[in-house]
Amino acid sequence: MGKDRLPGGPSIFLLLLFLLPGDTSPTTEPQYMVLVPFLIHTNGPEKVCIQLTHLNESVTLSATLEYAGENRSLIADVVSEKDVFKCVPFTVPKSSSSSAAFLTVLVKGPTLEFRSRKSVLVKNSESLVFVQTDKPVYKPGQTVLFRIVSLDEDFRPLNEKFALVFIKDPQRNRVYQWREVELNGGLTQLSFPLTSEPIQGTYNVVVQKESGTNLEHSFSVEEYGKEGSHSCWGGGVGSRSNRLGF
Missing domain, CATH: 2.60.40.1930 (Macroglobulin (MG2) domain)
Structure with missing residues (x-):
């Protein structure tokens, strides 16, 4: 998983960076980071990348994109490693107009849980x-x-x-x-x-x-x-x- 590459291009930005509840030491406290384009184009290859660090227990990881009345699962995985970085490709179908979408990330384990929901813009691709x-x-x-x-x-x-x-x-x-x-x-x-x-x-x-x-x-x-x-x-x-x- 460590060989996954970050998505490139000027439209990429750091969407989420949160500390998960856990060890109080700032150098070992569980945390995750999510990278996605701030502008997602329809019918084209896009990528979401997630990094988890300093985990002290197995967790379930999920990422869901809410768009055009549908919930599209991007990631659904069980993570047992202490440090993980992975990128997952996805595409979004065309809609009648450009609109906002919402990305929800959930990290859940026996003693920790974190959920966040953020908005991104989806735009129909034009040649x-x-x-x-x-x-x-x-x-x-x-x-x-x-x-x-x-x-x-x-x-x-x-x-x-x-x-x-x-x-x-x-x-x-x-x-x-x-x-x-x-x-x-x-x-x-x-x-x-x-x-x-x-x-x-x-x-x-x-x-x-x-x-x-x-x-x-x-x-x-x-x-x-x-x-x-x-x-x-x-x-x-x-x-x-x-x-x-x-």
Whole structure:
């Protein structure tokens, strides 16, 4: 158990540090420490770590997360060692909205007992989604090449699925669409041909997430416009929007 590693990242903080009733000497008095993220993201790996020290008897250890009307057992164990450190992974399912949850830790033995209940914040995870076209301006008859990239909040590739991807012309007509688009390795590439006489102006690639959130990335179609040769990132989730050139 001593080989368990502390959870990393800036969202980790010391949630509980209490002395348990027992020996009066400050160096040998039973105590425990609990580490959890102060912000827990849904549908992603999280971890709770508990350390017990200077125990003088066997105890039962339990940790329960109360969230969305359910009690989720994270730890239920009997500890007989004097000093123990262990980390347990867990996940929290998505809810209709972000809300508070409560973590209850109970340490109980023949002569000692301690219970504490603290609140943590649970937030639905949101991916970072970007759309990239191979250039910002196209001429009639050319093929528009674009790709969709999805990353989690730690900027790792995310194999997300999108309910609908479609192209809007300058008159807001839907001229092309794809349904149930799945990403492989956090990426998918799509394309569609422009007609020889398309409506000129600004077009939009619209990506619709399964949650119903839409994001858009624009490009232009011009008969005699100057063609761009560089790619642009565009789009984001909610109010998050980025535009990066390379």
